[in-house]
Each structure stands twice: as C-alpha cells, then as structure tokens.
Amino acid sequence: DPDDARDRDLAGLHVLVTAGGTREPLDPVRYLGNRSSGKQGYALAAVAAQRGAQVTLVSTVSTPAPPGCALVRVETALQLRDAVLAADADVVVMAAAVADFRPEHAATAKIKKTFDPAAPDAVPVVRLVRNPDILAELLTRRGEGTTPVLVGFAAETGDEQGSVLDHARSKLARKPVDLLVANEVGDGVTFGQDDTTVHLLSGDGSSSHDIGPADKTTVAHAVWDAVRAIAPTV
Ligand code: CTP
Numbered sequence: 246d247p248d249d250a251r252d253r254d255l256a257g258l259h260v261l262v263t264a265g266g267t268r269e270p271l272d273p274v275r276y277l278g279n280r281s282s283g284k285q286g287y288a289l290a291a292v293a294a295q296r297g298a299q300v301t302l303v304s305t306v307s308t309p310a311p312p313g314c315a316l317v318r319v320e321t322a323l324q325l326r327d328a329v330l331a332a333d334a335d336v337v338v339m340a341a342a343v344a345d346f347r348p349e350h351a352a353t354a355k356i357k358k359t360f361d362p363a364a365p366d367a368v369p370v371v372r373l374v375r376n377p378d379i380l381a382e383l384l385t386r387r388g389e390g391t392t393p394v395l396v397g398f399a400a401e402t403g404d405e406q407g408s409v410l411d412h413a414r415s416k417l418a419r420k421p422v423d424l425l426v427a428n429e430v431g432d433g434v435t436f437g438q439d440d441t442t443v444h445l446l447s448g449d450g451s452s453s454h455d456i457g458p459a460d461k462t463t464v465a466h467a468v469w470d471a472v473r474a475i476a477p478t479v
Pocket residue numbers: 322339340341342343344345376377378379380381396397398399400416
C-alpha cells in the first residue's frame with residue numbers, strides 16, 4: 246500500500262485548520278457571507294487526523310467534525326481570529342474564506358422593509374469596516390517568538406491584472422507564508438465542487454507544483470506532504 250510510508254507521519258504535530266466562509270451579521274437573521282463550502286478544510290483536517298496529527302478544526306459550517314478532530318464552531322472573522330490566536334499550534338492552515346469587511350453595526354433587531362416611517366421608500370446604507378487579517382497577524386507574531394508553519398490559501402478568479410498564478414505570487418509577496426495553495430474559483434468552479442485544480446507555491450515563490458484535477462482528499466494529502474517537508478521534525 247503506497248500510503249503506508251506516510252502512515253501517521255504527522256504524529257506529534259498539533260495542526261489547526263480553518264474551514265468555511267465567515268458570516269458577518271447585518272441583523273439577528275441576516276449576514277454577509279461567501280460561497281465557501283468548507284469541504285477543502287474538512288478534507289485537510291480529516292487527512293491530518295488520519296496521518297496522526299492532533300487536529301483543531303475551526304469551522305463556520307455545521308458539518309460534524311471528521312473522526313479525531315476537535316471542532317470549534319465560529320461565525321464571524323473576529324470569532325475565527327480569537328479561536329486561531331488562542332490555539333498554540335505547530336501548523337496553521339488558513340483554508341477559511343475570511344470576510345475582508347464586516348458591517349460596521351449589526352442591528353440588534355430585524356431590519357424592517359420600512360425601517361424609517363418618515364421615508365417609507367428609503368433603502369438602508371450598510372457601511373463596512375475592515376476585518377483584521379488573521380494570517381498577516383500570525384506572520385507578525387512569528388517575529389515575536391511563535392514559530393508555527395503557516396499555510397495560506399488564495400482563491401482567485403484571474404482578471405485583466407493577471408492570471409490565477411500571477412495573483413497568487415503577489416499575494417505571497419504581501420503575506421510570505423511557508424506554503425500558498427492557489428486555486429481557481431468563480432463561475433461554479435471549485436466552490437462546493439468535488440474536484441479541484443490547485444497550485445502549491447513554496448514560501449520563497451521559487452517553485453510551483455500543480456495538483457489535479459483531483460478530489461479534495463488527494464489535494465489534502467499533497468498539502469500535508471508539502472507541510473511535512475517544512476515542519477519541524479517531532
Ligand atoms: N485571510 C485571513 N484574514 C483575512 C483575510 C484573509 O487570514 N481577513 C487569509 C485567508 O484565510 C487565506 C489568505 O489570507 O488563507 C488569503 O486570503 P485572500 O482573500 O485570498 O487574500 P487577501 O489577502 O484577503 O486579498 P484579496 O481578497 O484582495 O485577494
């Protein structure tokens with residue numbers, strides 16, 4: 246069995262995986278969200294546990310935890326940040342789609358269609374504020390003594406400014422993680438889909454390794470193989 250060689254090769258590592266898209270409340274019943282299904286994050290957590298790691302899965306979706314994974318449920322980017330920063334993991338994989346912005350104020354009661362009786366046809370204006378960049382914070386903290394291996398994701402569509410890989414490389418320049426997993430999204434590609442094509446970029450941008458189209462478990466194994474080559478031996 247070709248899997249025997251890597252059986253439990255992550256034993257001794259505490260890995261934290263984030264999964265799903267954050268939900269930023271507008272009022273008690275509505276939120277700003279995104280199309281991330283969380284499937285790649287769950288596959289990463291499941292495979293890490295199979296390979297012997299201690300796994301914390303920080304998730305925005307209601308899917309039960311894979312066997313052997315400790316689940317922390319969160320909704321917002323701020324909650325996800327607290328959960329990530331509270332853990333003392335050897336490896337942090339930021340597979341979650343974290344909202345860049347959130348509504349400045351969440352209404353405490355449901356916003357009504359006629360929310361201003363003096364102007365029955367008025368529409369609400371939602372002002373957004375920036376969310377913290379969790380991966381950037383982890384990179385900053387690394388200068389302060391913590392040394393987790395950091396894995397980022399870049400879900401890109403490609404545009405006039407450049408291809409998926411171009412955008413991934415500039416993301417790596419802005420946030421120099423140890424490994425960047427770039428994948429193409431949009432037009433029904435990848436989000437919620439079972440097969441995906443990804444590019445694994447090394448931290449210094451020197452190498453890029455293409456995987457797929459492959460299922461998310463195969464992609465997860467490839468990501469952990471790459472992490473295994475970087476992570477401190479335990
Ligand atoms: N990320 C994060 N905190 C945020 C936004 C993103 O930790 N507030 C992480 C994501 O989990 C992902 C990586 O940063 O691992 C890249 O996210 P992405 O949205 O692709 O990049 P951004 O830096 O937010 O840039 P942009 O959205 O403009 O492409």
